[in-house]
Amino acid sequence: MRFYISGEEDILKGKVTDIYFDRTVQTLQHLGIDKVNVRMEFHSYGLPSQYKWAVFAGLEESLKMLEGKPVNVYAMPEGTLFKEIEPIMIIEGNYLDFGIYETALLGIMRHESSIATKTARIKSLAMDKSVLFFGLRSLHPAIAPMADRASYIGGADGISGAFDKELFNIEPSGTMPHALMLSVGDNEKAWKAFDEAMDEKVPRIALVDTFEDERTEALKAAKLLGKRLQGVRLDTPSSRRGNFRKIVQEVRWTLDINGFNHVKIIVSGGLDEEDVLELRQYVDGFGVGTSIAFPPSVDISADIVEKKINDKWIPYTKRGKWPGAKQVYRCNGFNDVITLLDGEPIKDCKPLLVKYMENGRIIRNLPSLGEIRDYVLAQLKEISIGQ
Numbered sequence: 001m002r003f004y005i006s007g008e009e010d011i012l013k014g015k016v017t018d019i020y021f022d023r024t025v026q027t028l029q030h031l032g033i034d035k036v037n038v039r040m041e042f043h044s045y046g047l048p049s050q051y052k053w054a055v056f057a058g059l060e061e062s063l064k065m066l067e068g069k070p071v072n073v074y075a076m077p078e079g080t081l082f083k084e085i086e087p088i089m090i091i092e093g094n095y096l097d098f099g100i101y102e103t104a105l106l107g108i109m110r111h112e113s114s115i116a117t118k119t120a121r122i123k124s125l126a127m128d129k130s131v132l133f134f135g136l137r138s139l140h141p142a143i144a145p146m147a148d149r150a151s152y153i154g155g156a157d158g159i160s161g162a163f164d165k166e167l168f169n170i171e172p173s174g175t176m177p178h179a180l181m182l183s184v185g186d187n188e189k190a191w192k193a194f195d196e197a198m199d200e201k202v203p204r205i206a207l208v209d210t211f212e213d214e215r216t217e218a219l220k221a222a223k224l225l226g227k228r229l230q231g232v233r234l235d236t237p238s239s240r241r242g243n244f245r246k247i248v249q250e251v252r253w254t255l256d257i258n259g260f261n262h263v264k265i266i267v268s269g270g271l272d273e274e275d276v277l278e279l280r281q282y283v284d285g286f287g288v289g290t291s292i293a294f295p296p297s298v299d300i301s302a303d304i305v306e307k308k309i310n311d312k313w314i315p316y317t318k319r320g321k322w323p324g325a326k327q328v329y330r331c332n333g334f335n336d337v338i339t340l341l342d343g344e345p346i347k348d349c350k351p352l353l354v355k356y357m358e359n360g361r362i363i364r365n366l367p368s369l370g371e372i373r374d375y376v377l378a379q380l381k382e383i384s385i386g387q
Contacts (some may be wrong), residue, residue, distance in 0.1 A: 005142040012065065014100040021100045028096060035094050037308035038316075039325040039341075040102075042089040042109060044082075048296035053081045053334075053383065055120045055376055056088045057150045058112035060366055062105050063356060066091070071098050073357035074341070076328070079116075079153055079372040080352060081379045083336060086328045087353065088113075088300070090341065095304070102302050110300040111143075112150040116376070118295030119154025122288055124380045125276045130285035132158040132173045134268060135293030151292055153372050155380065157285075168369050175203060178235070181210040191221050195228060205231040205266060208251075209240075218251045222260040231264035231284065238270060248282045313342065328352040334383050 006016045028036070047054055059078035066073060071093035082088055088109065091098055123131045133151035136144045145167055148159040158173030165171055176194055184190040191206050198204075204225055208217035218232045232255075234248065241247070248265060255263050267279055268287030276286055306325045307316040315323035325341040329349035337346055345351065356364050367375070 003142065005140070011104055014104075017100045017103040021102060024099060025096055034096060036096065037093065038095050038304045039306040039313065040091045040095070040098075040302055041087045041305045041325060042091075042105070042300055042302050043087045044084055044298055044300050045321070046299040047084050048298065051117070051121075051296070051298075053083050053117075054113055054298045055116040055154055056080045056082055056109070056113055057116035057153050058109040059089070059356070061108045061112075061146075062089065063362055063366075065101055065105060065108070066098065066357060066360065067362060068360045069097055070094065070360055071357065072355065072359065074353045075356050076352045077354070077372075077375070078367070079375040079379075081120075081334070081376070081383065082328070082352075085322060086336065086338060087326050090325050090353065092325075106300055106302055110298060112146060112153075113300060114295045114298045115147055115150035115292060116154035117298055118292045119151045119156050119288075120376055120380060122273060122276055122286070122292065123155035123157075123377070125273055126280055126286055129280050129283060130157040130266075132156065132160065132266075132268075132285060132287045133289070133292055134160050134174065134287045135289035136161060138290045138293035147293060149369065152369060153376060154292075155373060155377050156292075170369070171201070175205045175233070176207050178207060178210050181207065187211055187217060188220055188224055191224055195225055203230045204228050205233050205264075207235060208232045209234055209236045214247055214251050215254045218263075219254055219258060219260075222255055222258065222263050227262065229260075229263055231266050233266040233268060233287065235267075235269045235287075241269075244275070245278055245282060248279060252282060315340075326353075 010016055044054060056076050057078060059075055063073065071091050073089065073091055075089040076082060119133065133148065133156040135147060139147055144161055145163060148161045148164055149168065152159050159170060160172050160174040162172055181187045181190045187210055195204055206221035206229060208214055208221055214234050214236060221232055222229055248267060252265060264284035266285040266287060267283050270290065271286055271288050272291040303317055303321050305317045305323055306313045317323040327339050327341045329337045329339065329346040329351055331337055331349035337349065356362060
């Protein structure tokens with residue numbers, strides 16, 4: 001028996017690739033071709049239906065993959081909101097030096113951008129209400145750190161991995177599962193024991209739908225813990241839920257008339273964008289799992305778009321793609337203009353692609369995880385989901 005996962009060493013050596021990239025290298029070598037200078041562009045020609053933008057995530061790991069290789073890399077800063085056709089990264093160099101990494105690079109950018117984008121959409125809809133990512137149980141454990149990081153980039157206010165403090169210096173979010181109450185056999189005894197056992201910095205948020213209806217358990221928890229209770233979480237399964245909004249309103253009313261206005265309400269359990277829209281007026285936070293962990297895929301692809309011929313870059317690509325390596329200028333908010341990478345700059349507009357790597361050496365300081373998240377949130381304030 002074993003875990004069916006790839007180690008970091010195999011990924012960096014290019015072993016995690018589709019076989020046709022290995023066979024491409026063998027064929028070129030058979031022809032005596034050992035140098036094909038190209039510019040390869042990573043872009044999305046197909047965002048999910050109804051999506052007008054996506055969040056670029058995965059740059060740090062992509063640079064890690066390419067570090068030490070004789071290539072130059074241009075990219076949008078991680079966390080940039082981008083649109084269809086716009087390049088998010090360009091690799092410049094001899095195709096034989098980096099071609100076998102296409103599979104892994106696309107996997108990194110596509111998966112991480114998809115998770116970050118879905119989180120950003122939910123956070124944008126939630127407005128000032130908190131969004132916590134609880135999706136690790138939906139994923140293979142080998143990629144749990146990636147998912148927490150990508151979701152945090154997308155704007156999640158909290159992530160739940162027990163490893164988050166060690167990896168990212170972020171205190172993990174989450175309090176108790178139903179297993180606690182079921183193991184103890186008594187919800188009030190379980191809530192009291194949790195309060196006694198936990199460090200003061202752990203929020204006292206009671207799960208209130210295990211044995212009785214939500215209103216009854218919420219009031220019991222509030223009376224038991226008083227001012228120490230910061231919130232209650234409703235994780236009612238769909239088979240018992242009925243009208244979730246009305247259940248939430250009933251709990252809120254009951255807490256308020258009994259003097260527990262300070263107790264916040266967190267909802268979780270199979271939530272998606274439409275649930276956030278319906279409930280955001282009545283709750284204080286959302287625990288979102290599967291819809292972020294398994295989001296609509298941001299279809300990122302990689303294509304050679306220029307080839308160096310007689311020491312000059314020539315636009316050169318396959319059918320269906322725009323030839324030429326491109327730059328994106330952001331003008332007046334999110335009015336983007338696509339030009340050639342080597343073209344004249346556009347006055348009063350910001351070029352989004354900047355050089356991150358020169359001959360395999362990273363030449364820019366990479367932002368912290370918190371700085372990337374702040375960058376995403378700042379952009380979300382300027383753009384709507386449908387824009």
